[in-house]
Amino acid sequence: MMLSIFICFLRLGCLSFGGPMAHIALFRDEFVVKRAWLNAETFQHLLAMCQLLPGPASSQLGFAIGLQRGGLSGAIAAFLGFTLPSFILMIVLAQAQALVSDQPLFLILGHWLKLFAVCIVLDAVVSLFRQFCREPQHRLIALFTALLLVFMPSNALQLVLLALAGVVGYGWSAVHAAAPPPEPLPSPASTDGTVRIHRWSLILFLLLFAGSLLDSGTGYLSLFALHYQAGSLVFGGGHVVLPLLQQGVADRLTPDQFLNGYAAAQIMPGPMFTLASYLGAMLVPSAPWAGGAVATLAIFLPGFLLVLAILPVWQQLQTQPRLRAAISAINASVVGLLVATLYHPLLTSAITQVTDLLWPLLAWLAWRRYRLPIWVLVSLFLAAALIDNARL
Template sequence: MFWIFLRLGLTSFGGPMAHIGFFRQEFVEKRAWFSDIQFAQWIALCHALPGPSSSQLGFLIGYQRGGWSGALAAFLGFTLPSALIMSALAYGWFNYHQAWSSLVPALLIVAAAVVMQATWGMAKQFCRRAEWILTAISSAFVLLAFPSVWTPIILLFGLALLGQWLKTDTEASTLSLQRTPNRTLALTLLIAPLGLLILLPGLVLLMPELALFDSLYRAGALVFGGGHVVLPYLQIELVQPGLVAESAFLSGYAFAQTLPGPMFSFSTYLGTLTQGWLGAIVATFAIFLAGLAWIIGVLPFYQQLITRSSFQAGLTAIQAGVVGFLVAALINPILLHAIVNLPSLGLLGLNLLLLWRFKVSAIVLILLNLIMVTVAEWLAPGLVLS
C-alpha cells in the first residue's frame, strides 16, 4: 500500500480534483479494488467534511483496503514526497531568499492565476443560484473587512444556519462500505477532534509553544474545499501576527502549486520557516489530523446523516461561502502583491490564457514568468513586476 501511494505522491500533479482522477485510474480501472459507484460515494463523503479532500479519499481507500495500517501507509506514501520538498524549499528560502528575489514575481503571478481558476471552477459548481452568489460575495466582504482568526469560524456557523433558512431540495444518497469502525471508536474519532478544537486556544495561553499546532490544526479542521481554501486561514493565523513574512508565505504557496501530492503540505513549509524540522513535523501532523479522523469516524453514521435535508442545506450554504473565502484570499494578499502595474497585469492575463485555454502546467508557467521577468529587468532596469 505504501509503495502504491508513494508513486502517486510523486506523480499526482494538478491539485485535489486531479488527484481523484489518478486514484480512480489506479484503484478502480487498473486494480479493480472498488467499483465506480463506491468510488463516487466516497468522493461525495470527502467533500461533505472539512479537511483535505484528496488526502481524506486516499486515507479512506487505504482504510477500506487494509484497515488502520493501510490508511497510515496511504497517508505517509502520498504526503511524504511533497512534504519533504516543501521543507527543503523553506530552508532554501530562509538561507537564500535574497537570491530568489527575481523568482518571487513569477511565483506570485502563477499563484494568482491558479487561485482565479480554482475560484471560478468552484463558483460554477456551488453558486448556481442568486442567493448563493450573494452568499459568496458577502462572505468575501466579511473576511476582508474583519481579518481575524475568529472570522472564518463564525462565518462557518453562520452559513450553516443560513442554509436552514434558504433550504433547497436535495437528493438523498447511499454509501457502500467494506469496513467501518465500531461505534465507540467512531464517536471518539468524531468528538475528540472537536474537543481539541475548543480546548487548544485555552491551552495555548498556558503553553505558548502549542501556538503553531493550534493555528495549523484549526485551519485543517475548519476548511471546506481543499488546498486553495486553506490560504486565508493560514494567512490570518501566521502572516498577520508576523510569524511568517508575507513574501515567504506567498512564494511557498506558489511553489505548492507546482508539486505533486496534497497542497496541505504547504503547512510543512510554514512549520519549517517558524520552528525548523520539528515545526515541519508538528505543522504537517496538525493540519491533517482532524480531517483524517473525521473521514473514518463518520462512516457508521454517514448514511443517516446524508439523508437529512437540514444537513444538506447547511452544507450547500457552506460550499457557497467557501467560494467567498477564495475570493477574499485572491484579493488580499495575492492580487494586491502580484498586480502592481500594467506589465504585471499583462503577464497575469497571459498566464490565465495559457492555464485555462491551453492547460499549461504551473511549472511551465513559473519558468515562463521567470524568463519574462528576467528579460524585462534586463531591458528596463528598475522595472518592478511585483
C-alpha cells in the same frame, strides 16, 4: 499489507502533479481500474463523502481507500506514502529560502511566483463560484463574506462568517428535496479496530477543535492549534487553506515568505496541504523538521478523524437535506473568503504596476482556453523571471 499500501501511495505521491482533481483521477485509475482494490460504485461513495467533509478531499480519499484496504494501519500507510515526497520538498524549500532570500534572482523569482499564485487563486475563485454560487442566495452570501473580510480581515471573523452561513443555509433547507437512499458501502478491512476508533474520533475532533480556539500561546501547541483549526474549516477545496492560514501567520511571516510557500505548493507533487510543512519549518527555524511535522499532522488530522467518524453513518447523513443545505451555504461563504484573500495579501503585495496584473490574467486565459498542463504554466512564469533577471 501496510508496506504494500505505503509503497503504492509513495509512488503516487511522487507522480501526482496537477492538484486534487488530478489526484482523484489518478486514484481511480490505480485502485479501480488497475488494482481493483474497490469497485467504481464504492469509489464514488467515498469520493462524495470526502468532497462533503471539511479537509483535503484527495488526501481524505486516499486515507479512506487505505482504510477500506487495510484498516486503520492501511489508512495511516496511505497518508504517509502520499504525503512524504511533498513534505520533504517543502521543508527543504523553507531551509533553502533562509539561505538565498537576499539574492537578487531569488527576489525576482519570488515576485513572479506571487504572480503565478494570483493566476492560481483567480482560477480557484472562478471555478468555485461556478460550482457553489449558482443560486442567488449563495451569491449574496459570497458577496457579504468577501466585503466584510476585505474591510475587517481576521481569523475570528472568518469563523463567525462560516458558522453564520451554515445557520442561514440550514434555515433555507426547506427548498431542498431529500436525496434517495444510497446503496450501502462495504465495511472496511480490520473492522474491529476501526469500529473501536471511530466511536471516539468525532469526540476527539471536537475536543481538539475547541482547544485550538482557546489557544493563545506560542511554541508547538500554538503551531498545532493554528493548523488544526485551518484543517477543520477547509470546505470547497485546498485553496481555501490560503486565507485560513494567512491571517494566523501574518504577524510572524512576511507576505512574500507566505506566498512563496503557497506558490511552491502548487508545483509540488502530492497534496497542496503540505504548505503546512513549509510554514511549520519557517515558524520553527531552530527545528524545521519538527515544526514541519507538527504542522503537517495538525492540518491533516481533522479530516482523517472525520472520515473515521462519518464513514459508518454516511448513508444516513446523505439523506439529510438540511445538512446538505448548510454545507452548500458554507461553501458559498468560502468563495467570498477566497475572494477577500485574492485582494489581500495577493493583489496588494504582488501588483506594483499595471503589467503585473496583465501577466497573470493573460496566463489564466491561456491556461483555461488551451487546457495547458500546470507544469507549462509554471515554466512560463519561471522563464519570465529569468528574462527579467537578465535585463537587470
